Amino acid sequence: AQSVTQLGSHVSVSEGALVLLRCNYSSSVPPYLFWYVQYPNQGLQLLLKYTTGATLVKGINGFEAEFKKSETSFHLTKPSAHMSDAAEYFCAVSEGSGTYKYIFGTGTRLKVLA
Amino acid sequence: DAGVIQSPRHEVTEMGQEVTLRCKPISGHDYLFWYRQTMMRGLELLIYFNNNVPIDDSGMPEDRFSAKMPNASFSTLKIQPSEPRDSAVYFCAIDGRQGIRTGELFFGEGSRLTVL
Numbered sequence: 001a002q003s004v005t006q007l008g009s010h011v012s013v014s015e016g017a018l019v020l021l022r023c024n025y026s027s028s029v030p031p032y033l034f035w036y037v038q039y040p041n042q043g044l045q046l047l048l049k050y051t052t053g054a055t056l057v058k059g060i061n062g063f064e065a066e067f068k069k070s071e072t073s074f075h076l077t078k079p080s081a082h083m084s085d086a087a088e089y090f091c092a093v094s095e096g097s098g099t100y101k102y103i104f105g106t107g108t109r110l111k112v113l114a
Numbered sequence: 115d116a117g118v119i120q121s122p123r124h125e126v127t128e129m130g131q132e133v134t135l136r137c138k139p140i141s142g143h144d145y146l147f148w149y150r151q152t153m154m155r156g157l158e159l160l161i162y163f164n165n166n167v168p169i170d171d172s173g174m175p176e177d178r179f180s181a182k183m184p185n186a187s188f189s190t191l192k193i194q195p196s197e198p199r200d201s202a203v204y205f206c207a208i209d210g211r212q213g214i215r216t217g218e219l220f221f222g223e224g225s226r227l228t229v230l
Contacts, residue, residue, distance in 0.1 A: 036219075041224075043207070043221030043223050043224055044205075044207075044221045045221070046218045046219065090157065100145050100162065100169075100209065101159060101162065102147070102209075102219060103159065104149075104156060104157040104159075105156070107156055
């Protein structure tokens with residue numbers, strides 16, 4: 001069975017500071033990993049994904065994440081936070097083959113302080 | 115995103131009433147998912163379809179919930195009878211194109227259900 005744990009339901013950073021949102025996963029098979037963002041009253045949008053190949057993946061809006069198999073982690077980072085980054089972020093896992101089930105973490109709400 | 119249209123966007127109903135939520139995805143996607151989002155439980159996968167066939171409904175909470183996908187451009191999620199604990203935002207999402215998974219779920223804007 002797959003699962004995702006996001007550490008910290010709320011994270012606050014100052015504008016211009018580093019953003020780090022943590023995600024650990026559990027999967028019995030090679031995983032596909034994702035970060036999604038949700039703005040108020042909207043559905044989720046894909047930020048970035050890891051399937052195979054390079055373990056450092058870059059996404060939209062300057063975000064990136066690194067797949068670390070030994071640590072079963074897929075943390076999301078951005079060097080410099082912008083006010084528009086304030087949103088809720090979800091980490092998700094899916095099996096690399098077979099089922100298309102996507103399992104989401106409980107989310108981390110990012111607040112950016114001026 | 116115009117790829118998935120959900121209706122109604124908001125519904126307020128009384129306990130015991132039947133609720134039908136609708137999803138109209140753009141054609142060409144192989145997989146359709148229904149998720150429920152609450153503060154307490156986050157995003158829960160309820161059921162997903164492949165080529166209109168239900169593949170896994172293990173997330174459907176009880177027999178009061180049912181989902182159908184009569185064709186590639188339409189799906190419904192029905193709750194009968196509804197209960198206050200069903201209050202949540204229900205999302206429809208699609209993935210996969212011509213047998214190739216994209217890994218990108220396209221979400222609708224959700225249907226916010228309130229059961230009084």
